[in-house]
Amino acid sequence: MPRGQFRMLQSATAGIDAVEAETRHSFARHTHDQFGIGLIYQGAQKSLSGRGMIEAGAGDMITVNPGEVHDGAPIGDAGRSWRMLYFDPSVISTAAEDISQGRSDAGEFASPAFTDAEAANQFRMLFAAITDPTAKDETIRREERLLLLLASVLATGRPERCEKPATVSAAKTMIDDDPTAAITLADLAAEARLSRFQLVRNFAKSVGLTPHAYIVQRRIDLARRLIGKGTPLAEAAVAAGFADQSHMTRVFVSKYGLSPGAYAEARK
Numbered sequence: 001m002p003r004g005q006f007r008m009l010q011s012a013t014a015g016i017d018a019v020e021a022e023t024r025h026s027f028a029r030h031t032h033d034q035f036g037i038g039l040i041y042q043g044a045q046k047s048l049s050g051r052g053m054i055e056a057g058a059g060d061m062i063t064v065n066p067g068e069v070h071d072g073a074p075i076g077d078a079g080r081s082w083r084m085l086y087f088d089p090s091v092i093s094t095a096a097e098d099i100s101q102g103r104s105d106a107g108e109f110a111s112p113a114f115t116d117a118e119a120a121n122q123f124r125m126l127f128a129a130i131t132d133p134t135a136k137d138e139t140i141r142r143e144e145r146l147l148l149l150l151a152s153v154l155a156t157g158r159p160e161r162c163e164k165p166a167t168v169s170a171a172k173t174m175i176d177d178d179p180t181a182a183i184t185l186a187d188l189a190a191e192a193r194l195s196r197f198q199l200v201r202n203f204a205k206s207v208g209l210t211p212h213a214y215i216v217q218r219r220i221d222l223a224r225r226l227i228g229k230g231t232p233l234a235e236a237a238v239a240a241g242f243a244d245q246s247h248m249t250r251v252f253v254s255k256y257g258l259s260p261g262a263y264a265e266a267r268k
Contacts, residue, residue: 009131013142015088018131024079027072034086036064037109037153039123043080047072049112056113061120063109063153070112083127095150099197107154122149141212143185147197168192168203171211179218180241185211220251227264236260 009018017034022042029048044057049070056062057075062082064070066089074080096107126145129138171188188211189199204210209217223240227233237248245260252260 011130012132013130013146015091016130016146017086018083018127019086020081020083022079022081024074024077026074029069029071031067031069032064032086033066034088035066035092035109036062036084036086037123037149038062038082038084039120039127040080040082043078044075045072045080046075047112051112054113059117059120060113060115061111061123061153062113063111065108083123085123085127085130091146092150092154095147095197096154098195099147099151099154101195101198107150109153111153116152119149119152122152138212140183140185140188140215143196144200144210144212147200151197168194168199168206171199171203172207172214175211175215175218179215179222180239183215216251217255220248220255223248223252223260224256224263227260230264233260233264 005022007020009020011018038061040056040058040060040062042058044055046053046055047062047070048054049064050068054062055075062084092107093105097105100107122145126142126149129142129145132138169192171192174188174191175183185196185199188203189196192199192202194202200210203214207214219241223236223242226236226239231239233248234245237243237245240248242248242251249260252258252263256263
C-alpha cells in the first residue's frame with residue numbers, strides 16, 4: 001500500500017466536502033475549520049484529540065469539531081482506510097436549529113469515536129448520495145440523509161421524546177398532486193407546518209417511506225403507466241420526472257425486478 005492515498009470526491013452539496021483515504025501515514029497534531037464525521041472501512045487507528053485518547057477500527061465512526069487539535073496513527077502495519085465528510089459550520093448550525101426545533105443553532109460531535117450500526121448506515125447512504133454524479137435532481141434525498149445522520153450524532157440534535165406525531169397529509173397531497181414537480185424538503189415542511197427534520201421523521205412513520213422515497217415511488221408508478229400505454233421509454237422517463245432513461249431504468253428494475261423494456265414488450 002502506498003504511504004498515503006487521498007482523494008477528494010466531487011460533492012453535490014455546497015458546504016460539504018467528501019474525502020476517501022487509504023494510508024499508513026501518521027498525522028502530526030493539527031486542526032480543521034470544519035466539522036468532520038467519517039467511517040473506518042478497514043484497519044484501525046489511534047488518535048489523541050481534545051476529547052482524549054481514542055482507538056477506532058473497521059465499522060467505527062470518527063468525528064472532529066472545528067479547531068479541535070488532534071493527530072492520528074495506524075494501529076499495526078496494514079494501515080487503514082476511511083471516508084470522511086467535512087461540513088462547513090453553517091451547514092451544522094442550520095441542521096442543529098432544525099433538528100432541535102429552534103432551541104439551538106449550535107452543536108458539536110460529543111464522541112470522537114463510537115460504534116453505531118444505524119449511524120454508520122446513515123453515513124454510507126449520505127456519502128453515496130453526495131458523491132453520486134447521476135443524482136443531480138435528488139436534493140431531497142441528500143437533505144434527508146444529512147438530517148437523519150446529524151440527528152443521531154449531534155450533541156444538541158436529539159429531539160424531545162414527548163414530541164407528538166404531526167400530520168403529514170398536506171405534504172403527501174402536495175407530492176401526489178404533481179410527483180414530477182421540483183419540490184424541496186423545505187416546501188414540504190412548510191406545507192405540513194413542520195421543521196424539515198420533523199417532516200422527514202413523521203412522514204416516514206406515517207407513510208412508511210421518506211419524502212424522497214415516496215416521490216421516487218410515485219414517479220416510477222407514473223412511468224410504468226405511461227410505458228403500459230405505449231409511450232417510448234425516453235419520453236416516459238422525462239414525463240415522469242426522471243433525469244434520463246438510465247435513471248428511470250435503475251429505479252424500475254429495483255422496484256419491479258424487470259427492465260422497462262421487458263415490461264413494454266410484455267404489455268404489447
